[in-house]
Amino acid sequence: MERWVNLSGAGKSAAPASARTAALVEFTLPKLLIVPALALIGLFVVFPLVWSVVMSFTNYSMLGVTARKWGFIGLKNYIWVLTDPDFQAAIANSFIFTIVSALIGQALLGLALAVVMRMKGPEGWVGAATKVLKVIAGALVFVAWIIPEVVAGYCWAAAMSRGGLFTAMFGINYNFYVRHPLQAMIIANIWRGTAFSMILFMAALESIPNYIYEAAEVDGATPWQRFRYVTFPLISNALLVDFILITVWTFGLFTLIFTLIGPQMDYMWTLYVYVLATGRMGPPWTGPGPLSTAAAAADIMFVIVLALITGYLYALRRLRRWA
Amino acid sequence: MSTVRLENVTKIFPPNVVAVNNANFKVEKGEFFVLLGPSGCGKTTTLRMIAGLERPTYGKIYINEQDVTDLPPRLRDVAMVFQTWALYPHMKVYDNIAFPLRLRKVPRSEIDRKVREVAKLLRIDDLLDRYPKQLSGGQQQRVALARALVRSPRVWLMDEPLSNLDALLRVQMRAELKRLQKELKITTIYVTHDQVEAMSMADRIAVMNKGRILQIAPPKEIYEKPRTKFVGGFVGTPPMNFIPVTFVVENDKYLLKGEGFSIELPKELGEYLREKVGDRAELDLGVRPEHIRISTSEEPNAIPATVYIVEPLGTETIVNVKVGETLVKIKVIGEALFEPSTRVWLVFDINKIHLFDTKTEEAVI
Ligand SMILES: Nc1ncnc2c1ncn2[C@@H]1O[C@H](COP(=O)(O)OP(=O)(O)O)[C@@H](O)[C@H]1O
Ligand SMILES: [Mg+2]
Numbered sequence: 001m002e003r004w005v006n007l008s009g010a011g012k013s014a015a016p017a018s019a020r021t022a023a024l025v026e027f028t029l030p031k032l033l034i035v036p037a038l039a040l041i042g043l044f045v046v047f048p049l050v051w052s053v054v055m056s057f058t059n060y061s062m063l064g065v066t067a068r069k070w071g072f073i074g075l076k077n078y079i080w081v082l083t084d085p086d087f088q089a090a091i092a093n094s095f096i097f098t099i100v101s102a103l104i105g106q107a108l109l110g111l112a113l114a115v116v117m118r119m120k121g122p123e124g125w126v127g128a129a130t131k132v133l134k135v136i137a138g139a140l141v142f143v144a145w146i147i148p149e150v151v152a153g154y155c156w157a158a159a160m161s162r163g164g165l166f167t168a169m170f171g172i173n174y175n176f177y178v179r180h181p182l183q184a185m186i187i188a189n190i191w192r193g194t195a196f197s198m199i200l201f202m203a204a205l206e207s208i209p210n211y212i213y214e215a216a217e218v219d220g221a222t223p224w225q226r227f228r229y230v231t232f233p234l235i236s237n238a239l240l241v242d243f244i245l246i247t248v249w250t251f252g253l254f255t256l257i258f259t260l261i262g263p264q265m266d267y268m269w270t271l272y273v274y275v276l277a278t279g280r281m282g283p284p285w286t287g288p289g290p291l292s293t294a295a296a297a298a299d300i301m302f303v304i305v306l307a308l309i310t311g312y313l314y315a316l317r318r319l320r321r322w323a
Numbered sequence: 324m325s326t327v328r329l330e331n332v333t334k335i336f337p338p339n340v341v342a343v344n345n346a347n348f349k350v351e352k353g354e355f356f357v358l359l360g361p362s363g364c365g366k367t368t369t370l371r372m373i374a375g376l377e378r379p380t381y382g383k384i385y386i387n388e389q390d391v392t393d394l395p396p397r398l399r400d401v402a403m404v405f406q407t408w409a410l411y412p413h414m415k416v417y418d419n420i421a422f423p424l425r426l427r428k429v430p431r432s433e434i435d436r437k438v439r440e441v442a443k444l445l446r447i448d449d450l451l452d453r454y455p456k457q458l459s460g461g462q463q464q465r466v467a468l469a470r471a472l473v474r475s476p477r478v479w480l481m482d483e484p485l486s487n488l489d490a491l492l493r494v495q496m497r498a499e500l501k502r503l504q505k506e507l508k509i510t511t512i513y514v515t516h517d518q519v520e521a522m523s524m525a526d527r528i529a530v531m532n533k534g535r536i537l538q539i540a541p542p543k544e545i546y547e548k549p550r551t552k553f554v555g556g557f558v559g560t561p562p563m564n565f566i567p568v569t570f571v572v573e574n575d576k577y578l579l580k581g582e583g584f585s586i587e588l589p590k591e592l593g594e595y596l597r598e599k600v601g602d603r604a605e606l607d608l609g610v611r612p613e614h615i616r617i618s619t620s621e622e623p624n625a626i627p628a629t630v631y632i633v634e635p636l637g638t639e640t641i642v643n644v645k646v647g648e649t650l651v652k653i654k655v656i657g658e659a660l661f662e663p664s665t666r667v668w669l670v671f672d673i674n675k676i677h678l679f680d681t682k683t684e685e686a687v688i
Contacts, residue, residue, distance in 0.1 A: 214376050215409035217396040219423040219470070229422070233413045320413070 049302075056296035062279075064287020073285060077296035080283045087297065090274040091304075094251060097185060097270055098308075102250040105190035107242055110197025113141065115227070117198070118205045138198075145195035153259025156188040160260075181261040188260055189250065197242050204238035205231070233320045243312045251305055271301045324352040325387045325477035325510050327373060332382035334368050342368040344534035346382070350478075353508035355501065359521040360531030361557070366514040367406055369531075370480050373512060374403045386477060399478075402471035406482040406514075408463050410455040410470075416442075417451040420469045427474070441469045444499055446492075460487040465496075472503065479504070479511040485520065497524060518558045522546065530554045552684040555609045555677055561641060561652045564615075566608045567681065572597060579608060579678075582647030584626040589673065592688070596678070599687050606687065609677035612654040617642060617661075618668040625668035630661040644669065 056077055060070040081087050117134055144152070159165035160176040167173055177184035208231065216226045232239075252272050269277065275297045282290030327350040334343040343365040350356040358366045371377040373384060375396035383392045391399050402423070411419050417438060424434045442448040445465040455463055464487045471479060484500075485493045501524050504511050515521055521528050522542045529539045530553070538550045549555035555563045568579040568586075577593025579586045588596065600606070618625055628644040628651065640659040644651050644667060651669065661667065678687045 211405060211407050211409040212411060214396075215403075215405060215411070215470075216422075217376070218374050218401065218403045220397045220400075220426045222397065225426060230411065 052295040052298055055292050056299050058292045059286040060292040061282075061287035062289025062291055064289075066285075066287040067289075070292070076285065077283070077293045078300070080293060081278070081297045081300065086269060087274055090269040090271050093182060093269060094271040094304075096182065097189070098247055098250045101186040101189040102193065102246040103243065105186065106193040106197045106246055107239070109190065110194045110199075110242075111201050111239075113137070113194065113198045114201035114205055115231070117202055141195045141198060144192050147192075149192070149255040150259050152188065152192050153256045156184065156191075157260050160184055177261050184260060185257055188256055189253065192256065193246060193249070197246065200238055200242050201235060204235040208234050236316050236320050240312055240316050244309050247308055247312075248305060251301065271297070271304070275301060324508055326350060326352055326385075327356075327478055327510060327512065328385040328388070329369075329373070330383045330385070332369075332372060332379045332384060334365070334372060334377060335380045341534050343372070343379075346536050348529055348536065348539055350510055350512060353510055355504055355511045355513065355524060355526045357521040357525035357528045358512065358514045358531060359518060359525075359528050359557070360516065362516055364531045365534040366516075366531060367482055370403070370482050370512060370514050373478070374401055374480055375399050400476045401478040401480055402474055402476040403480040404467050404471045404482055404484040406486075408455075408467040410463055410466055412455055414454075415451065416447065416453055416455070416458070416466050419455065419466055420451075420473050423470065423474050437473050438469075441473045444472070444503070445469050445496070461489060461492065464488065468496075468500075475507060475509060477510065479509050479513075481511065482514045483516065484513075486515075486517070493520075500524070519560065522558065530557060532557075548686070549609075549677065550686050552607060552609065552679040552686075555679070555686075559611055561612050561654070563609045563611050563677070564649075564651045565679075566610075566646055566649050566651065568606055568608045568678075570596060570600060570604045570606050570678075572602045579606070581608070581626070582649070584646070586624050586626070586671070586673075592673075596688060600680070604687075605681040607679040607681055607684075609679055610671050611675065612641065612652045614672040614675040615651070615653045616670040616672075617644075617653055617655065617659070618670055621668055622670055624673075625670045628667055628669050630663055630665040630667055632663060633659060633661050635659075 057072050057074065058070050059066045059073045059076075061067050117138060122130075147155075157177055162173055162175050166176050212230055212234075213226060216230050221229065251270070253270070254272060254276070257270065257273060275294050278297050279289060279291060279294035282293040286292055329346045329348055332343060332346045333341070335341050346369060348356075358369060360366055368377060372379050375391070375394060379392065383390055385391065386399060386401075411422065414422065420438045420442065421434050424437065429437075438451070439448060442451055445468060447462060447465050447469060450458060450462060450466075455466065458466065464484065468481070468484045471481065471484075485496050488496060497520060513524065522545075525542050527539060527541050528545050530537045530545065532553050538545060538554050540548070545554060545558055549558065549563075552565065556565065566581055568581040571578050571580055572593070577588040577590070577596065579588060621627075626646055628646045631643040631645050631650065634641040634643070635658065639657070640655045642653045642655055642659055642661060644653065646669070653669070676688075679685065680687055
């Protein structure tokens with residue numbers, strides 16, 4: 001109070017009032033300003049989440065009798081989903097797809113590219129040439145990311161068709177994306193998503209002051225040790241953010257998969273695609289558009305993603321520690 | 324125990340900043356070698372070249388007479404205290420200090436013993452569990468120092484390692500550091516802009532200015548026989564006084580004539596000077612504050628002056644007087660009570676005066 005009084009410089013009687021106003025502006029107003037945002041989040045995030053959990057224990061559907069007269073049926077939806085061979089295949093696909101294309105492909109490649117981008121080249125014309133190459137490579141990677149997913153998917157489908165780029169380059173004279181849909185998806189997703197990880201890591205690397213590396217160099221650290229004990233711990237937060245985001249995105253990928261391997265989707269389901277498909281055709285106890293069964297599948301996927309993220313948190317915290 | 328030798332080392336930062344200009348010196352085994360000079364004179368750059376963090380534009384660097392010019396820092400086996408400390412922000416103090424030992428696969432128990440030992444010496448043993456950002460500047464600086472002292476490399480490189488400590492701690496750490504260096508006999512190159520630090524710690528001092536090394540000598544010699552006006556003026560507190568004078572030979576007398584005074588030089592000194600600079604020369608008379616006596620009455624060879632202001636410092640007093648337009652500082656032991664504007668006479672200890680060529684700034688005696 002005293003501080004406000006002094007700051008306001010007003011007369012004695014006016015001071016407490018202005019202090020109250022100041023406190024209101026400083027502390028209460030920000031809280032009030034959050035309310036609309038919270039309301040929107042509640043409406044579009046919290047409510048659907050809760051509703052999907054509730055729904056998964058019912059026989060609710062989009063059409064038919066169960067659309068109007070629905071009731072709770074216990075764990076039936078979950079049991080049906082979990083015992084469905086298609087669902088089990090989808091889980092396997094999703095894991096392979098996410099680990100290989102997102103975690104290994106995008107994140108690792110993005111990190112390697114970011115480290116290379118930040119390296120100091122040699123002096124003279126070699127260095128100048130390297131710099132130009134870096135700019136070009138960076139631009140190309142970035143372009144892959146801003147191209148719309150639909151365009152990227154069809155381009156890759158064309159490249160992987162018989163007589164396309166793959167035939168010209170590797171002599172593959174069949175439709176690669178038909179015979180190897182998982183591999184095709186992995187290639188396309190790495191190509192498309194590496195830029196995001198690279199940019200995130202470049203920003204993180206940029207924030208590490210150079211003198212820390214100099215200290216490590218004088219202290220006797222080899223390039224690998226400098227990466228392991230200096231770079232890695234200092235970008236581990238960025239790594240965590242990156243892992244979480246690309247996992248969520250890759251699990252929820254649809255457009256790229258649909259445009260690239262569209263016709264093969266039935267035997268190349270990922271979890272998300274399975275969820276979407278189940279929404280159209282489900283078990284007998286629910287009508288056409290079995291939203292309740294799809295909700296059960298979606299909730300399982302939610303738990304899996306959540307478990308993965310928890311795993312990242314734990315693993316990174318361990319890796320950040322010394323020895 | 325190692326030697327370090329710089330041979331015609333020049334560093335030019337693009338486009339054309341000459342940070343170090345043709346440095347040549349050899350640091351002997353176990354020597355405490357100090358690079359002394361004002362800010363921006365190229366001390367850090369010199370040290371970084373020895374560490375291997377900068378590559379000399381020209382010249383070669385040898386450690387133990389092995390050419391290390393193209394060797395990366397980690398293969399040079401040197402330890403460095405950075406001017407910016409350069410602590411690892413993600414490691415606790417303990418891990419910061421232990422880092423170089425862990426890289427060398429030193430057994431855990433030995434690491435622990437060494438880290439605690441050096442932390443105790445530098446009085447940061449109660450901070451081992453903290454992160455750098457939880458420390459004050461002076462504490463962080465001591466962690467940086469500990470990280471270098473914890474191992475016994477071929478050479479210790481220290482870039483103003485005590486600059487951020489408060490006065491008392493600095494004096495204590497100065498002594499600890501010197502004792503440790505003498506005990507372990509590790510060749511040390513120590514950078515500072517603080518001439519008291521240089522004088523009190525060095526076996527030899529190299530005084531630098533504007534990228535050039537002006538003089539390399541033991542502290543006593545730097546103090547007593549500065550080879551240039553810059554060295555004379557940089558070493559000593561308060562700094563050496565400079566009074567412009569003209570050396571003339573009149574009627575077989577050798578005189579230094581200044582604004583309103585004239586000093587007769589002893590015959591021997593005068594003849595020597597005449598041989599060096601001729602019958603007439605513009606010179607700067609350099610005399611240290613502790614080599615001037617104040618007299619209240621006129622004496623032969625004394626310079627008239629006017630008291631300007633008196634600064635009592637406890638055990639000594641600095642009396643500022645004006646000789647013509649030049650301010651002269653005089654160190655008087657104990658108390659000295661002079662009213663401003665009092666007329667006084669200054670008597671120089673003629674054996675301890677310095678004369679510098681006004682143009683080249685080089686010492687002529
Ligand atoms: N990386 C650099 N690029 C350009 N100029 C530099 C660089 N490092 C230092 N300098 C310049 O070189 C000179 C010497 O710097 P430095 O060695 O840091 O001086 P000191 O340590 O004696 O204060 C200064 O003029 C400084 O501006
Ligand atoms: Mg410096």
